[in-house]
Each structure stands twice: as structure tokens, then as C-alpha cells.
Amino acid sequence: MAVKPILFQDGVCRMLDQRLLPTEEVWLDYTDYREVAEAIRTMVVRGAPAIGVAAAFGAAFGARDIKEERFELFFAQFEEVCSLLAATRPTAVNLCWALERMKTVARNNSAAPHTELKNILLTEACRIADADIEINRALGRHGEKLIADGARILTHCNAGALATGGYGTALGVIRAAVEAGKNISVVADETRPWLQGARLTTWELMQDNIPVTLICDNMAGHLMSKGEIDCVIVGADRIAANGDTANKIGTYTVAVLAREHNLPFYVAAPTSTIDLDMEDGSRIPIEERDSSEVTHCGGHRIAPQGVMVRNPAFDVTPARLITAIITENGIAQSDYSTALANLVKGA
Numbered sequence: 001m002a003v004k005p006i007l008f009q010d011g012v013c014r015m016l017d018q019r020l021l022p023t024e025e026v027w028l029d030y031t032d033y034r035e036v037a038e039a040i041r042t043m044v045v046r047g048a049p050a051i052g053v054a055a056a057f058g059a060a061f062g063a064r065d066i067k068e069e070r071f072e073l074f075f076a077q078f079e080e081v082c083s084l085l086a087a088t089r090p091t092a093v094n095l096c097w098a099l100e101r102m103k104t105v106a107r108n109n110s111a112a113p114h115t116e117l118k119n120i121l122l123t124e125a126c127r128i129a130d131a132d133i134e135i136n137r138a139l140g141r142h143g144e145k146l147i148a149d150g151a152r153i154l155t156h157c158n159a160g161a162l163a164t165g166g167y168g169t170a171l172g173v174i175r176a177a178v179e180a181g182k183n184i185s186v187v188a189d190e191t192r193p194w195l196q197g198a199r200l201t202t203w204e205l206m207q208d209n210i211p212v213t214l215i216c217d218n219m220a221g222h223l224m225s226k227g228e229i230d231c232v233i234v235g236a237d238r239i240a241a242n243g244d245t246a247n248k249i250g251t252y253t254v255a256v257l258a259r260e261h262n263l264p265f266y267v268a269a270p271t272s273t274i275d276l277d278m279e280d281g282s283r284i285p286i287e288e289r290d291s292s293e294v295t296h297c298g299g300h301r302i303a304p305q306g307v308m309v310r311n312p313a314f315d316v317t318p319a320r321l322i323t324a325i326i327t328e329n330g331i332a333q334s335d336y337s338t339a340l341a342n343l344v345k346g347a
């Protein structure tokens, strides 16, 4: 049973602190939207769909604390709450998608009594959380049909239960293939600098007894050249209208390697990750994180003091390197511009 990293219990949003896994399993409690924003920014919770779910709870908590009863004034303050949450991480579009959905629900219930409107918003946040798991399961059912029995699958970063409401996108496809009785094994890139692969993907797959082998990021090409990988599946933080896909830094490198070795390269993501307003990947905002993530590893300095550092947290894989994009509404395999628009419409 895959872990659910965000729980809502007795008015409290509980999040599994992903900064401490796999060595410590600590749950933190949130009831204030500013603290939820900080949890997203500092990566207590991470992964595109999961930060969307967390932001929805943050928005509901922010709404609960607004005293103003006249809707126009209430909504102006609610928009400020949503803006603060939206500013935490720029690349994953699911964050803005969830907040837009919360704003739409508020507008659609503008005539509701003040207390009822706040309850409606909290219910919507719970709905977004629950729906995300169902979406992942649907995506998994579509995606597993692409996976052969016996497949050895390379994945990058963590696009698993921990990165979503539960079950996962890339790992959701893998879980669905296992549930369909296929004999699957996974190779997990460690994913420097934040080590989502080494710390999180291995942890959650081992909990489900799915065979997983950890490698350093620079080993993928070697394994491919030796015929030890059959396909690649990754998640996504934002998919542009033409299929260009932003995902964890290093994904692009893996896609180039997969093309060189004639291996299928699959992206698995909910339709909420597709940004039809973004024509192609060139304008997707790429988060740059603190240089200490590169100069340090496990709290230890590994580079000279004062060295110049770059730390882009994501890269963009061009659509031409992607074999298929798997969503809960079906699979896009070619002519992404038309196929993705149709999949989003089917949402």
C-alpha cells in the first residue's frame, strides 16, 4: 500500500517531512497558510501534484482566517493568500492549477454564507487530494499497457506516491504493471543534488517490495549501453502545449541517452501538469536553488569555499525525444499539440 504523504485529520494538514527520509519518518502538522507555503518552499513536501494538494489546503486555511464577510473583500484577501502560496516554487504548474481551482470554487459560491464558503473551500482541498490518487491510478492503468513483462525501467527523481496525493505518476505506471502481474524491476537515478531518487524512490519502492537498484546519475548511459535498461519513465512538472516537458534536472540528459540507445522514453503526468498556455518549453520558468545544495552533500562540504555554482532544479526535454505522454485521460504518442489539447478537454 503506497504511502500518502499529505493527510487531513481533525482540521490539521499532516505532511511527511521528505527532507528527512529515509532515515527518519517525521510527520509535521499545519493549520496556517504561511506555514504551508514555507513547507512547500523548503521541500517538506515536493513533487508537482503533491505541492498542488498542499497549496489547496494552504488556501483553505487562509480562507478560514479571513474575517471579512463581504464577498468582494473576502475574495481580495483570498487572492493574496493564493499569491503567497503560488510564489513558493515556480516550475510545477500544478501549484497554480490547484490555486486557480480553489479561486473558481470561491467565485462560484460567492453567495454562500461566510462560514459555509470556508467549509466549501476545505471540502474542495480534500477533493483535490482524493482525486489525485484516482487520477494516478487511471494514469497507471493506461501506462502499464506500454510496459512489457520483465521490463527493467529507469526512472529519474521521485515521481511516486511521495510526489503526489499517493500512488504516483511514473511509479504509478510501475505499480500498475506490477499489479497486472508483470515482473518489473526499477533502476533509480540518485538525482543529485537533492537525491530524490536515492532517498525517496528507493524507500517507497522497497516498502512495496518492488525490486529497485540505485545508481549514480552518471551511470545510466553505461547501463543502457550494456542492454540493462528496457525503457525510461519519468514524471513532469510542466508540459507545454507542444509536448516539451520540464522535469527534474538531469531528465533531459537521460532522454538524450535513451534516444541514442533506441529506448522508449515515457513521461507520466496528470492533465493538470499540461500548460496549454505555454506554447513550447522555452519559456517555462526554471527554479534556481541555493548553491549550498551543490557545494554540500549530506551536510558536508564537497567543494572549495567560494567556488562559482549553478543549481537549476529542472530542465526541459524537447517533445521530439519523448515516445509517449501518459495521462489519466489516455496516451499522447504523436502530434502532441493536438493530442494534448484533446486529453485536457477530456478532463
Ligand code: MRU
Pocket: 046, 047, 048, 049, 092, 156, 157, 158, 159, 160, 163, 164, 168, 169, 170, 196, 234, 235, 236, 237, 247, 248, 249, 313
Ligand atoms: O524538486 P522536486 O522534488 O519537487 O521535483 C520533483 C520532480 O521533478 C518530479 O519528477 C515531478 O514533480 C513529477 S512528480 C509526480
